[in-house]
Amino acid sequence: MKAGSSSLIFNGQTFIASDVRTIHYRNTDAQGELPFNLSGNQATGEVCDWRRGNLFLTLDYSTFPMDSYSGRIVSLDSLRLENKRSDDEIRESAGCLKGEILSENCPHCGAPVHWPSGVTSFLLCQSCGSSLNTTKDTVVLMEANAQRKEQENLFTLSIGTKGRLNDTEYLIIGAVRFAEISSYNQNQSEYWTEYLLYNTQQGFAWLIESGKRWRLSETLQTWPDFDSSGNPAGEMLIDHYRGQVEAAAGAFYWKVKQGDLLHYKEYSGKKSYGRNVILCSEQSKDEIVWSKSSPVSYRQMRKAFGLSFDTKEMLSYWLKGDNRNVGSRDNVARIIAMLILIIVNLPAWLSPHLRSPVGIVVSLCALVWIWVSDRYKNDRDYEEERVGTIIFFAFIIFLTVLFNYVKAEDSDSSHSGSSYHGYSAGHK
Template sequence: MAEEGGNQRYYRAPCPGCGAPVEFRSAQSAFAVCPYCQSTVVRQGETLARIGKMAELFDDFSPLQLFAAGRIQNQPFTIVGRLQYSHPGGRWTEWIAALDGDRTGILSEDNGAYVFALPFELQRAAPPPGDLRVGATSAFNGQSYTVSSNEQVALLSAQGELPHLPELGRPFPMVELRNDKGLVLSIDYGTEPPGAYLGRSVQLEDLQLTGLRDESAKDEKGRAFNCPNCGAPVTVNLADSKSITCGSCNSIIDLSQGIGGELKHAEQDEPVRPLIAIGSMGQLQGAQWQVVGFQHRMGVEPGDDEHFGWNEYLLYNKKRGFSFLVDAEDGWSMVKPTTGAPVMAENGSSATYLGKRYTQQYAYNAETTYVAGEFYWQVERGQKTFNRDFASGNALLSMERSANELTWSSGSKLDSGLVSAAFKLDDKKDMFVRGDALPVSAASGLGCGTIILIAIVIIVLLVILSTCSGSSGGSRSYGGSYGGYSSGGGHK
């Protein structure tokens, strides 16, 4: 039965499984899941045929829900469906947005933020997924893109009405490409021919959303559990957490497959105490941030045997998502994953993003050695990546590459005094001072002769270093990971 609802024509027919009404608000929706009996139905004209039963949804505690409405580029849209996928790093959700009855978009997670994408017609056939290697460049419709991830994914569950429905549990490739203009191109090999979507980063607050999930209505059941190693109570505070550490025994607990199943864990020895405590609140860059995670990492330049270390604090703000506060030898910085992918020179000496050119400072192998708190990606000790750090004045850019993912992040340097004041740790501000402080400013009480002597020593050291090999040295700049292993795609 077709009915008129305001300006929107929609279809309603009885569920072939239980007889309850099933509605189709979008003309592009061919499938739906009955909200009463979870039957999966396909629309055939104005009748429905049952093709199976949908698996139970994994509660991702998202603020989004069916029938929430908003605006994108001054166009109204309504969320009508949800698809939940799994990949080696965990799970993620895509929300189906009906724009005007004839078009549907996808609102999906992107490193704690969101990407809104629309169907994109490729002017050439999508290449085989094996040809799109992570880090490689490829052109589509006259635009150059860099492959940022190439994963095998599978549909876990679905809700509402859907324009397409991959076979439940069957793995298929999903490839994401990004460019230096901030565009995200997703190629979905779960259909034939493969489907493509092109999107940009969005903030939920900018979408003017109404009908969001009521915070008080969240079912918190299952968000607290006993540590599988020591039995101590563990509470998950963030909706998107895929890893958490036990506060009692420091074990890393894998949440990527949900709390309901058997929890995998890894024990950690020799705990590292963060300078800024987990749970601390701080005001930085015009927003209130909470420290929710911490990791210590070690790096070494290829061909060198001298290691260096640095710390990264994962910060969370409800409206801005996640950022990283990085504590390195030469100073503090604050960065967050980029939506697009900068263009890097072939020799790696520079990178360009959003019209700005950055010069490479360091290239090195990195390894995570200790973690604490919660993380929106599946974090483990021993995770290894290859990193490059770039700079343009105080502006920073970083690349992190693993086997299946290429992640970029951007941000800027921070004064150490600003960081200590932000977290109300002025009494410990001397502990925040790093190599960014000039010798004179760090010792204002020194005499002129002492200052000259320091200058001579620095000059001698520079001469000695200049005679060394072409290595950029044992010190690294600005921080490294910035969200590596963060499943950095619009679909994750």
């Protein structure tokens, strides 16, 4: 069985393997009643999780006959629990509660580290990079790393920073820097950073930084419907690539290490989730997860996390298409170019002395060309191509000016010149 590709039929419905792995019960602590005997430190178990929409199926192959568990994914809000504690009440409660932000010093370098209790089990010291275990609400050194990296030079946002997005206050508890590994170019030339956000009530979210572009991403509890090819039904594939972990710091709910390789597929999520939404599958050796992300403007980031205002960066951000509609080319630049072409050439079209049939035909062709140009391309590199597209539009406008003014004016001058000389010949 392979995550993301193997399937089975259960109760007449097709499920996709989402998590296939061997579980090792080594030095595991347990409390309370369990449906199995946890006695040996070296016990192992073969487990596979399957998903379809908001349904799950878990098969445990370590027993005979195998154990199976089926159910559906629910959110905390859907349970409609009453008398829930607020964030302030949780912080004021005595003792160490799930979600409470804890702090200690790194056992290796002594730098302060922070993590939310009970929701993350793995921590990377942002100062020395050492691997720490947090399962007992204290940090235990797993693997030392003496290589110190200056966080402020590596990440735009600092771990421990708070910010408000979509009316939710998040705390940045972790950050991972990825290098894009292309199938046709093994050079790691493009990078992006993912910040793990945490809110006591809402749980986890991801803030993705790619160049000067930002997106807010959340893991899908309900998976999309798939077509016969295994792609989200009705959605278009935008890109596929691999990402390798270059560096990481902070707290995570899984073990992160340098060199981890993940496979990504991005789809337009317009049909299922709305405009500008990207669907993404992230697959490792043992697991596949689905997420959706939406763009966050630079203005929102400045307001939420205090990023500096930079006019040059803002202009570059717009030119690279920060808020473009996924799945279609940028209509804003196209409409602006058409308006400029019409306004600049309108006097020539209305003037009987400058009006040229050739110029009018060229103008109409230019308008059509601008309107359809690059409209049906859907490559992910449009952000980098947008500046070239704008220059291309400017060149077309320049050509129409040549035909409507320079050529027409030359023709009019030669005609006016002959009339002027003939008129002067009859007078002194």
